[in-house]
Amino acid sequence: MKTKCSARRSNGEPCQRSPIAGGAVCGTHGGRAPQVKAAAARRKAAEAVQAEAQAILAHEGFAGVESPLEELSRLANEALAVKTASAARVNALTTISTTSKLGVDSLAVEVALYERAMDRAGRFLDMLAKSGFEERRLRIDEQTAGMFVTVMRNVLARLELTPSQQALVGTVVPEALRALNA
Template identity: 35%
Template sequence: MSSHLRPEHAGDGRPKCGAQKRQGQPGDTCTLVAGFGTDHVGVGRCKFHGGNTRNQRAAARAELADLEARQVLATLDVTPVADPFAALSRLAGQVLAWQEAISRIVNDLGDRIRYEGASGAEQLRAEIALYERAMDRTGQILGMIAKLNIEDRMARVTERQADALVSALEAALAAAGVTGTAADDARRAAARHLRAV
């Protein structure tokens, strides 16, 4: 039994196995460090309560990845989204770029999309599953954008901004005492500039 799994080393703050002991009293649980091996110590059960099974190791790796992601997220300087439509459009671009990148990898596989696993059974390559997930996500995001009618909403936002600019220009011209032909020339110049932008 390796030293990091002994009960006397389980008091170092790492989570314990917690499995009910077979011959213990109710509530009498295993005090060994959760997990087994260096890849998932502190997660799941100990070696003697199923912590070294293939499924447990896979679940522990997924849990550790989730924990690490949450720790990174907790340190991020998060800025509120001021323009959700633009943010969703950027996200759609990223998802589409990811799907296209995975598509190239899958295309490079050619007819090697399956392989023989350790048990001798034929298995589908992980790249195929990644590609299918990428396609699903792309479809979901693009479908969401279509339902939200973002282009029309963005056009309405732009119209409101243009109206606000025209109002500001009118107020500036009036405050400066610019009237008649000079005011008309200023409005036309502003309109040309806005169209160019």
Template identity: 40%
Template sequence: MPASHPPPERQCTAHRSGDGERCKNWALKNMRVCRYHGGANGRSKAAAERRRAEAVVDAQARRTLAALGAAPVENPLVALSQLAGEVNAFKDALAERVNELSNIRYSTDHGEQVRAEVTLYERAMDRAASVLGTIARLNIDERLAAISERQADAVIRAIDAALAHAGVTGQLATEARQVAARKLRAVT
């Protein structure tokens, strides 16, 4: 491709009507098409402005999330539950921004537009529904309960083995199990 042609990500996405080949012109800034394929009309300019505004809000959200850091996932069921909490918190934060708006539309020379915050809030609601739907479909609560029960059984067997090894039996062993159970309940 000659140097005058844009890289594929900046190239007009329209196709020429004569031969069906992709247009070789540069797409206009924040647009997917060149001026010859509709980039100069008001609707395209408004869509580009909306994408630019969404990109600004999205970049702010990404910086905020990046500052939180990330650890490897050891338990995907717990991680999915935590993700659901984060998705809901993000949705709620966007809801607050939307509630602070005096109107959800604004006017430009190219017509009336929906604010980027409203669009992002709608997407956040969709993501929350998707994550919560996944949790419901996978029966996460039941699976986590089953894991907790298996872990509790393993702890009880370990306590029983330690008591038997130490020679503690009868009433003393029962009392030791009760103390261990109270301490474990206090931790969970």
């Protein structure tokens, strides 16, 4: 799709000329100005870098992020796992400080790593809390449950169950659902 100059002619109509390469306006409407040419060149260079990065990612088989909140949740889980592993190492220490050859006391590396993991996990969890992640997940779960109930009702209605079989539905379906969670 070929773009047109974003400027307007003196009569108010849109300009029909093509903009300069990487720019938004044609040469007549300011595209020849050095700062406009420089900005267009920077834009073209950025587009080229982005296209190259996308080509590399496509070649390597990386897919784009489809659900940023899900990815953030995974990162939070990984940060929590690192925190837990670091906590185990700190708990195994006999002392939390070390003394250098020069006689300077400092915290053990494991303690610093644990503190960093705690901070990182806290930031991820804070981002998730501010994003309303759990509320969104709950709404999706409720929608899924609603669809499941509708499908079950439709299936059971089509089966034309006897009254005694219909009475069993209230017992059998919850048992089957509990079995899924076991």
